[in-house]
Amino acid sequence: MADSELTFEAKMQQLEEIVRQLEQGNTPLEAAMDQFKKGITLTNELQKTLSQAEETMTKMIDQNGNETDFETSNESDNGNE
Amino acid sequence: MADSELTFEAKMQQLEEIVRQLEQGNTPLEAAMDQFKKGITLTNELQKTLSQAEETMTKMIDQNGNETDFETSNESDNGNE
Amino acid sequence: MADSELTFEAKMQQLEEIVRQLEQGNTPLEAAMDQFKKGITLTNELQKTLSQAEETMTKMIDQNGNETDFETSNESDNGNE
Amino acid sequence: MADSELTFEAKMQQLEEIVRQLEQGNTPLEAAMDQFKKGITLTNELQKTLSQAEETMTKMIDQNGNETDFETSNESDNGNE
Amino acid sequence: MADSELTFEAKMQQLEEIVRQLEQGNTPLEAAMDQFKKGITLTNELQKTLSQAEETMTKMIDQNGNETDFETSNESDNGNE
Amino acid sequence: MADSELTFEAKMQQLEEIVRQLEQGNTPLEAAMDQFKKGITLTNELQKTLSQAEETMTKMIDQNGNETDFETSNESDNGNE
Amino acid sequence: MMNDYLSVTALTQYLKRKFDYDPYLGKIYLTGEISNFRLRPNAHQYFSLKDDHAKINAIMFKSAFNKVKFRPEEGMKVLVMGHISLYEPSGSYQIYVERMEPDGVGQLYQALEQLKQKLDQEGLFSAPKKELPVFPKKIAVVTSPSGAVIRDIITTVKRRFPIAQIVLFPALVQGSQAAADIASRINQVNELGGFDTLIIGRGGGSIEDLWPFNEEVVARAIFNSTIPVISSVGHETDTTIADLVADRRAATPTAAAELAVPRLDQVKATLSTDAVRLVNGISSILKQQQLKLTRLLESPVMRNPQRIYENYSQQIDLLVQRLTSATRQTIQNKQQRLVSANTNLKLTTPVNQIKAAQQRLKILALQLQQNTRNDLSEQQQHLQLLVESLDHLSPLKIMSRGFTVTTNDQGKIINSVSEVTNEEKLTIKFNDGQVIAKAIEVQQPDGGNNGR
Numbered sequence: 001m002a003d004s005e006l007t008f009e010a011k012m013q014q015l016e017e018i019v020r021q022l023e024q025g026n027t028p029l030e031a032a033m034d035q036f037k038k039g040i041t042l043t044n045e046l047q048k049t050l051s052q053a054e055e056t057m058t059k060m061i062d063q064n065g066n067e068t069d070f071e072t073s074n075e076s077d078n079g080n081e
Numbered sequence: 082m083a084d085s086e087l088t089f090e091a092k093m094q095q096l097e098e099i100v101r102q103l104e105q106g107n108t109p110l111e112a113a114m115d116q117f118k119k120g121i122t123l124t125n126e127l128q129k130t131l132s133q134a135e136e137t138m139t140k141m142i143d144q145n146g147n148e149t150d151f152e153t154s155n156e157s158d159n160g161n162e
Numbered sequence: 163m164a165d166s167e168l169t170f171e172a173k174m175q176q177l178e179e180i181v182r183q184l185e186q187g188n189t190p191l192e193a194a195m196d197q198f199k200k201g202i203t204l205t206n207e208l209q210k211t212l213s214q215a216e217e218t219m220t221k222m223i224d225q226n227g228n229e230t231d232f233e234t235s236n237e238s239d240n241g242n243e
Numbered sequence: 244m245a246d247s248e249l250t251f252e253a254k255m256q257q258l259e260e261i262v263r264q265l266e267q268g269n270t271p272l273e274a275a276m277d278q279f280k281k282g283i284t285l286t287n288e289l290q291k292t293l294s295q296a297e298e299t300m301t302k303m304i305d306q307n308g309n310e311t312d313f314e315t316s317n318e319s320d321n322g323n324e
Numbered sequence: 325m326a327d328s329e330l331t332f333e334a335k336m337q338q339l340e341e342i343v344r345q346l347e348q349g350n351t352p353l354e355a356a357m358d359q360f361k362k363g364i365t366l367t368n369e370l371q372k373t374l375s376q377a378e379e380t381m382t383k384m385i386d387q388n389g390n391e392t393d394f395e396t397s398n399e400s401d402n403g404n405e
Numbered sequence: 406m407a408d409s410e411l412t413f414e415a416k417m418q419q420l421e422e423i424v425r426q427l428e429q430g431n432t433p434l435e436a437a438m439d440q441f442k443k444g445i446t447l448t449n450e451l452q453k454t455l456s457q458a459e460e461t462m463t464k465m466i467d468q469n470g471n472e473t474d475f476e477t478s479n480e481s482d483n484g485n486e
Numbered sequence: 487m488m489n490d491y492l493s494v495t496a497l498t499q500y501l502k503r504k505f506d507y508d509p510y511l512g513k514i515y516l517t518g519e520i521s522n523f524r525l526r527p528n529a530h531q532y533f534s535l536k537d538d539h540a541k542i543n544a545i546m547f548k549s550a551f552n553k554v555k556f557r558p559e560e561g562m563k564v565l566v567m568g569h570i571s572l573y574e575p576s577g578s579y580q581i582y583v584e585r586m587e588p589d590g591v592g593q594l595y596q597a598l599e600q601l602k603q604k605l606d607q608e609g610l611f612s613a614p615k616k617e618l619p620v621f622p623k624k625i626a627v628v629t630s631p632s633g634a635v636i637r638d639i640i641t642t643v644k645r646r647f648p649i650a651q652i653v654l655f656p657a658l659v660q661g662s663q664a665a666a667d668i669a670s671r672i673n674q675v676n677e678l679g680g681f682d683t684l685i686i687g688r689g690g691g692s693i694e695d696l697w698p699f700n701e702e703v704v705a706r707a708i709f710n711s712t713i714p715v716i717s718s719v720g721h722e723t724d725t726t727i728a729d730l731v732a733d734r735r736a737a738t739p740t741a742a743a744e745l746a747v748p749r750l751d752q753v754k755a756t757l758s759t760d761a762v763r764l765v766n767g768i769s770s771i772l773k774q775q776q777l778k779l780t781r782l783l784e785s786p787v788m789r790n791p792q793r794i795y796e797n798y799s800q801q802i803d804l805l806v807q808r809l810t811s812a813t814r815q816t817i818q819n820k821q822q823r824l825v826s827a828n829t830n831l832k833l834t835t836p837v838n839q840i841k842a843a844q845q846r847l848k849i850l851a852l853q854l855q856q857n858t859r860n861d862l863s864e865q866q867q868h869l870q871l872l873v874e875s876l877d878h879l880s881p882l883k884i885m886s887r888g889f890t891v892t893t894n895d896q897g898k899i900i901n902s903v904s905e906v907t908n909e910e911k912l913t914i915k916f917n918d919g920q921v922i923a924k925a926i927e928v929q930q931p932d933g934g935n936n937g938r
């Protein structure tokens with residue numbers, strides 16, 4: 001859980017490190033497997049973070065967009081919601 | 082809530098700063114997201130302020146217009162509203 | 163309510179000062195809004211004062227007119243009013 | 244009520260002075276209205292004085308006329324009274 | 325009542341003076357009214373004096389006439405003696 | 406009654422003086438009335454005096470102061486001459 | 487030559503001047519006898535004066551002849567006074583007689599003249615005359631009871647003023663005692679008193695007949711009379727001293743009576759006239775005053791007294807109009823100023839400012855989105871790259887080529903044969919699953935055996 005306290009960028013660096021180490025190819029399989037796993041985990045976490053961010057943005061933009069549009073075409077927008 | 086005590090222009094400047102920083106592209110994701118959120122919030126607040134201003138103005142001008150016109154063609158103006 | 167104790171000319175000068183400042187165009191939005199509102203309020207108050215003055219005058223002239231015209235053509239004058 | 248002790252001519256002069264000042268056109272509105280009211284009041288007083296003068300005069304002339312006729316046609320006049 | 329002690333001529337002169345002044349037309353209204361009243365009063369008094377004088381005269385002429393007639397009839401009486 | 410002690414001639418003179426003054430026409434009215442009354446009174450008195458006087462016979466007084474009627478003796482005297 | 491000859495007229499004028507300017511001929515006293523006299527009634531008289539050796543023509547004008555107190559007769563000796571002059575048309579000189587007296591009575595005249603002079607000097611003639619009473623009650627008459635004088639007076643007074651009492655004081659009017667008698671009667675009248683007027687008189691006669699009235703005693707009696715005296719002596723031409731001293735002189739007794747009394751009917755008429763005049767006088771005064779009063783009452787200001795205030799009324803109307811229009815103008819000016827300010831206010835409405843701000847905000851919002859989206863997509867790309875790299879490096883990828891991963895019961899990956907024992911249970915993981923197997927024989931390249 002300490003990982004989730006890490007920033008997106010820290011995780012990204014971890015992931016990059018893992019990829020770099022794996023690319024060196026001298027990692028024992030077991031370690032590679034672990035790192036790979038960790039990479040996958042990080043990837044997921046990062047992806048999730050990104051998706052959430054996107055979602056959040058979209059939502060906020062929508063809200064904003066709605067609120068922006070509200071002025072011009074308030075009723076039709078309300079009708080869509 | 083300290084922000085809402087800021088003037089329209091101060092908020093506008095904050096928003097511009099946020100956009101400028103985001104444009105530089107080296108903002109950590111979470112920070113960027115926070116700034117985005119803040120930007121959106123500012124946008125909304127500013128938008129709201131503007132909308133209210135517009136509304137107020139429209140209303141005031143209408144009232145003023147009505148009162149000014151009241152002398153000459155009071156009833157027909159009331160009919161149009 | 164202090165304003166209503168101001169003379170017509172004082173209010174007029176306030177209004178003209180507001181117009182002058184707004185015309186310079188560098189007034190912050192809220193201040194501009196406030197001044198505009200104040201301007202509209204002043205306009206309304208001034209207009210009201212003028213209308214009342216006109217009304218008062220018309221009323222007094224009518225009374226006077228009636229007394230003066232009473233001798234010659236009292237009733238027809240009343241009919242026209 | 245001090246005004247009513249003024250002579251007709253004094254009031255007339257006051258009225259003329261008021262008109263003269265108003266005609267200069269730089270009187271503040273409220274002062275102008277006050278002066279207008281005062282002017283109308285003076286006018287009414289002056290008119291009233293004139294009407295009373297007329298009445299008094301008419302009465303005296305009538306009496307005089309009767310008394311003059313009294314000499315020539317004493318009895319018929321007595322009959323009318 | 326001091327006026328009634330004035331002679332006819334004195335009153336006549338007063339009346340003439342009043343008429344003269346009134347015709348010059350620059351007498352203040354109240355004074356003019358007073359003078360007019362006085363003029364009417366004087367007129368009445370003068371007229372009364374004249375009428376009484378005429379009456380007195382007529383009466384005395386009648387008496388005298390009778391006495392004059394007495395003379396003529398007197399002589400015829402003498403003639404009879 | 407002092408007047409009745411005046412001679413006929415004195416009264417006659419008074420009367421003429423009064424007539425003269427009245428005819429000049431510049432006597433004040435009241436004085437004129439008084440004079441008129443006095444004049445009429447004098448006229449009456451003088452008329453009365455004349456009418457009461459009787460015709461007289463001529464007398465004759467001799468050196469000794471003896472008084473006799475003249476006319477009868479006159480005629481006889483005439484006759485004698 | 488001709489200049490040496492005078493005309494007759496010129497010569498006559500020259501001679502007349504000689505007469506007129508002569509100091510002796512201006513006033514001549516001459517005595518002579520009247521000749522060629524024939525009385526021309528009421529006209530100038532022409533006659534001659536002569537003595538034994540000479541004769542002079544005489545003329546006496548009517549006015550001078552009227553004063554002559556005697557009747558001139560042919561042959562009568564007279565004393566004349568006059569002046570000598572030349573009558574040009576006839577070329578004759580003559581005496582112009584101014585005074586003529588009979589010679590012979592000359593001494594009597596002289597005495598009379600002397601008395602006149604004396605009395606005149608005493609002031610008897612010039613003393614103030616007494617006024618006659620106009621309405622006498624008692625009139626004394628000193629005259630002869632038998633003459634025409636008293637009869638004329640009585641008749642006249644009865645006719646004119648019958649209410650006057652006439653008292654006759656009979657007197658001698660002729661002869662030597664007449665003067666004293668007349669004087670004593672005059673005195674008696676004064677002593678008796680009660681008389682208003684005294685008439686003395688006698689009829690006409692010769693100058694000698696009238697002589698008593700020239701006596702001093704009569705003159706003094708008249709002068710001393712306190713009663714006004716009317717003298718009527720002789721004819722009009724006879725002037726006696728009595729006439730001169732008396733207060734009034736009458737030519738005839740009738741005239742004396744007329745002087746003494748008025749006419750009663752005229753007095754009565756005068757009284758009536760006076761009454762009428764009184765009435766007319768007072769009427770005229772009354773009318774005059776009535777006219778004056780009426781004229782004053784007909785003056786415009788008394789007839790139309792409303793003129794006193796009508797002007798004012800008009801003035802007020804005008805002032806009200808001006809007041810109203812000035813006030814209206816004031817309000818309109820303010821209204822205009824307000825409209826102008828209001829128009830400008832509306833032009834400065836912050837709506838534009840708001841619109842601009844909105845535009846700007848819109849751009850900022852877009853930029854914010856864009857930038858954030860860019861950020862995210864960049865990260866996404868970065869991540870994708872890593873994911874792809876990781877994917878390439880995935881051990882699973884190797885297995886897909888036929889490699890498997892063998893683990894023991896403990897899940898430990900077996901990297902070496904040495905780690906396997908016979909009969910040991912192994913898990914072989916494939917790409918697409920796993921197989922649980924049992925190590926039947928462990929073969930080592932060096933012939934080693936991992937049997938434990």
